[in-house]
Amino acid sequence: MKQQRHVLVSFLLGMLVIVLAACGGSSTSSSQTTSSSSAQNVQVTLSEFQITSTLRHFSPGSSYHFVVTNKGKTNHEFMITPADMMPGMSMDQMHKMALAMIDTVAPGETKTVDVIFPQSDAGKSLELACHLPGHYEAGMKLGIKVSS
């Protein structure tokens, strides 16, 4: 009987350790949230037919919070892609190559996307672009540079 009680106590102590460990784990992940909220803000404006950005030079490995606003009168999209993409590339291939994309930004709407440029993109020329039919050709592209 005395032995059983001892087992119960150590079981409860074991549970306590697990609960404490779980709390410790969640506080670690909340500190990660804090670090990602220190991402640098990048304001991007879409209109007919151009793209402007408050930042055009990016460091690989850093996090950026793109805030994309459509100040135009028609829908636009936002993509970050290699600058040397083939003109004849299909929408599907483009989406696969895109580092980030926001499908549709309606007039007056603001959407956000978080991006970390991989080290493998260092030294490369990328571009911010809208690939809705005719928009890219009309000038909706903006060259950006990734380097440390």
Ligand SMILES: [Cu+2]
């Ligand atoms: Cu567009």
